[in-house]
Amino acid sequence: MSTWRTNIREVTPYTPGEQPNKENMIKLNTNENPYPPSPMVEAGGKEMEDWRLYPDPSVTKLVHALAQYHGLLDEQVFVGVGSDDVLAMSFLTFFNSDKPILFPDITYSFYDVWAELYKIPYKRVPLTEQFRLVKEDYQQENGGIVFPNPNAPTGILEPVSFVEDIVRGNPDSVVIVDEAYIDFGGETCLNLIHRYENLLVVRTYSKSRSLAGLRVGYCMGNKELIEALNNVKQSYNSYTMNQAAIALGTASLKDEDYFREHVAKIISTREWVGEELRKLHFSFAPSSANFLFITHERVKAKDIFEMLKEQDIYVRYFDKPRIDNYLRVTIGTDEQMQQFIDALKRYLNVK
Amino acid sequence: MSTWRTNIREVTPYTPGEQPNKENMIKLNTNENPYPPSPMVEAGGKEMEDWRLYPDPSVTKLVHALAQYHGLLDEQVFVGVGSDDVLAMSFLTFFNSDKPILFPDITYSFYDVWAELYKIPYKRVPLTEQFRLVKEDYQQENGGIVFPNPNAPTGILEPVSFVEDIVRGNPDSVVIVDEAYIDFGGETCLNLIHRYENLLVVRTYSKSRSLAGLRVGYCMGNKELIEALNNVKQSYNSYTMNQAAIALGTASLKDEDYFREHVAKIISTREWVGEELRKLHFSFAPSSANFLFITHERVKAKDIFEMLKEQDIYVRYFDKPRIDNYLRVTIGTDEQMQQFIDALKRYLNVK
Numbered sequence: 001m002s003t004w005r006t007n008i009r010e011v012t013p014y015t016p017g018e019q020p021n022k023e024n025m026i027k028l029n030t031n032e033n034p035y036p037p038s039p040m041v042e043a044g045g046k047e048m049e050d051w052r053l054y055p056d057p058s059v060t061k062l063v064h065a066l067a068q069y070h071g072l073l074d075e076q077v078f079v080g081v082g083s084d085d086v087l088a089m090s091f092l093t094f095f096n097s098d099k100p101i102l103f104p105d106i107t108y109s110f111y112d113v114w115a116e117l118y119k120i121p122y123k124r125v126p127l128t129e130q131f132r133l134v135k136e137d138y139q140q141e142n143g144g145i146v147f148p149n150p151n152a153p154t155g156i157l158e159p160v161s162f163v164e165d166i167v168r169g170n171p172d173s174v175v176i177v178d179e180a181y182i183d184f185g186g187e188t189c190l191n192l193i194h195r196y197e198n199l200l201v202v203r204t205y206s207k208s209r210s211l212a213g214l215r216v217g218y219c220m221g222n223k224e225l226i227e228a229l230n231n232v233k234q235s236y237n238s239y240t241m242n243q244a245a246i247a248l249g250t251a252s253l254k255d256e257d258y259f260r261e262h263v264a265k266i267i268s269t270r271e272w273v274g275e276e277l278r279k280l281h282f283s284f285a286p287s288s289a290n291f292l293f294i295t296h297e298r299v300k301a302k303d304i305f306e307m308l309k310e311q312d313i314y315v316r317y318f319d320k321p322r323i324d325n326y327l328r329v330t331i332g333t334d335e336q337m338q339q340f341i342d343a344l345k346r347y348l349n350v351k
Numbered sequence: 352m353s354t355w356r357t358n359i360r361e362v363t364p365y366t367p368g369e370q371p372n373k374e375n376m377i378k379l380n381t382n383e384n385p386y387p388p389s390p391m392v393e394a395g396g397k398e399m400e401d402w403r404l405y406p407d408p409s410v411t412k413l414v415h416a417l418a419q420y421h422g423l424l425d426e427q428v429f430v431g432v433g434s435d436d437v438l439a440m441s442f443l444t445f446f447n448s449d450k451p452i453l454f455p456d457i458t459y460s461f462y463d464v465w466a467e468l469y470k471i472p473y474k475r476v477p478l479t480e481q482f483r484l485v486k487e488d489y490q491q492e493n494g495g496i497v498f499p500n501p502n503a504p505t506g507i508l509e510p511v512s513f514v515e516d517i518v519r520g521n522p523d524s525v526v527i528v529d530e531a532y533i534d535f536g537g538e539t540c541l542n543l544i545h546r547y548e549n550l551l552v553v554r555t556y557s558k559s560r561s562l563a564g565l566r567v568g569y570c571m572g573n574k575e576l577i578e579a580l581n582n583v584k585q586s587y588n589s590y591t592m593n594q595a596a597i598a599l600g601t602a603s604l605k606d607e608d609y610f611r612e613h614v615a616k617i618i619s620t621r622e623w624v625g626e627e628l629r630k631l632h633f634s635f636a637p638s639s640a641n642f643l644f645i646t647h648e649r650v651k652a653k654d655i656f657e658m659l660k661e662q663d664i665y666v667r668y669f670d671k672p673r674i675d676n677y678l679r680v681t682i683g684t685d686e687q688m689q690q691f692i693d694a695l696k697r698y699l700n701v702k
Contacts, residue, residue: 004445004549008447009447013581019405036402037403041402050564051387052383053564054381082590084588084590093360117587171355173355210403213400214595232468235465235467238435239433243565244565
């Protein structure tokens with residue numbers, strides 16, 4: 001065997017949710033938004049630069065629009081190809097200690113994948129039986145901390161004071177709070193970046209902004225963190241955001257009414273679906289995200305998952321310890337959710 | 352000082368070419384294409400999926416179109432966010448030996464940046480006085496080899512037999528040949544991938560396909576190399592190519608006539624500009640790329656660079672050992688190049 005094989009980096013790739021593509025399917029498995037982006041987004045295409053030219057490597061236009069939107073300086077914002085790119089760059093930039101980084105045992109499934117990829121030591125911190133984070137557990141020695149708030153796939157939100165205690169208690173670590181789902185009813189910890197230089201808050205366009213297909217994510221923090229990220233990013237690929245991502249990403253910020261209206265719609269659908277699910281003897285923690293993490297008192301999650309799939313209704317099932325009897329169900333339109341509920345009713349009544 | 356600062360990854364970021372944005376400027380500094388992409392590219396936008404949905408993580412449509420275009424199997428093609436992404440992923444995937452990787456001392460300036468970023472040991476192999484690679488120098492112990500062909504910023508092409516000797520002589524290393532500029536008159540070594548399992552050939556849409564702003568690059572090699580790349584890629588970010596990159600990237604392959612015609616136009620402009628430059632006492636090796644790497648017998652490159660810049664004509668100057676008296680001049684339209692030549696004439700006559 002040639003030696004080059006032994007030098008291939010060994011990884012366990014992340015398994016993304018299924019991406020089926022069928023007419024009339026109901027796709028509730030990857031937390032996308034059921035509503036299209038604001039019409040202003042498409043209109044933003046007119047401001048696209050020439051395709052033949054490299055995009056602006058500093059992505060000034062989008063960075064500036066985001067800074068304005070959040071009341072920050074441009075130097076406090078870093079953008080990337082989805083929040084996955086922003087998070088991966090943050091791991092590479094800030095997690096270079098010999099001490100393990102900490103994240104929950106039940107959380108976004110990419111964290112351990114990146115740690116493995118970059119050979120960063122890590123430790124999974126168990127959630128409680130009720131899937132809550134325990135802030136005292138994040139006071140142990142560490143080389144960095146990362147968690148989503150609301151957490152995924154549970155949808156459970158921790159209050160700002162909870163986040164602040166962790167950030168304040170770890171002045172020697174960068175603490176990354178992944179707010180991918182914060183727009184669906186959570187209170188952001190963004191204001192803490194003015195008081196804590198070790199806090200990085202990550203956001204995405206893929207959920208509340210209906211733009212998963214555009215690949216835009218960003219993070220906010222003090223200038224020094226952002227500068228370090230930019231340096232590492234420029235060492236990797238100067239031109240990662242294409243003309244479409246920059247132009248349409250900027251345009252998306254211009255239609256606040258549309259944004260609020262559609263986020264509110266998803267929240268109200270979520271609450272209604274929750275009530276229906278309780279009637280069917282499902283239980284779940286209150287969700288502050290665009291999904292519900294549900295378990296049934298009698299029927300196995302995996303069986304429900306398979307039943308739904310046969311009807312082209314896709315939800316997410318994780319075959320992992322502690323959560324293998326749960327389903328993560330993205331909130332779709334009212335019509336889609338009615339079909340989902342109807343399918344459950346038919347199945348549970350006969351079963 | 353808080354410890355988190357000491358854990359920031361130290362990097363020397365790559366310095367991309369200036370990206371000025373002025374009306375009527377002549378931009379010959381980043382090897383972009385002066386002609387727009389085929390009208391079929393814009394038309395490809397109609398085949399774009401919903402922005403609100405994640406793109407296909409396997410990018411099946413674009414991978415398949417590229418495989419068909421090059422007469423390969425889908426399993427022999429890997430795509431990324433520009434060839435920079437493809438190259439960086441390749442470094443991360445294949446260069447994990449303790450032995451140094453090898454690349455020319457004068458070459459694409461990102462190679463050492465990635466090596467530093469991923470902590471890969473490396474060795475710069477000097478070119479000859481005439482900026483030629485010496486194939487025997489690549490027979491020393493190494494953990495991998497990478498070079499562009501034609502080389503950048505020299506534009507000098509080595510024949511396929513030369514590349515083959517290096518690939519055959521290094522069965523224990525992955526050899527990456529970066530063919531970013533191959534369409535401008537070079538003979539590709541692509542066919543060698545059927546005989547050598549350790550060869551990876553990299554291409555980009557940014558030069559000959561007039562799509563630098565779309566961020567599409569790819570590489571081709573045996574299935575095992577491509578699978579390893581896909582595994583590492585899926586460990587980093589499953590969704591890096593946005594809907595625009597996939598749809599327009601696929602459409603670009605459909606208009607071969609347009610592609611050939613505009614590449615031929617650039618080659619003929621290059622030859623004409625070369626003649627004019629010789630008359631003005633510039634010298635340069637024959638270029639097989641969309642740029643010329645020129646030096647003047649009397650006047651310093653840096654002075655010419657500054658003079659041109661004052662007239663909003665941007666070329667690339669590298670303040671680096673051995674090449675600090677050269678300019679890299681991208682081939683623009685005939686009109687742009689005439690203005691460039693006129694500016695040189697005015698300057699050199701009075702100087």
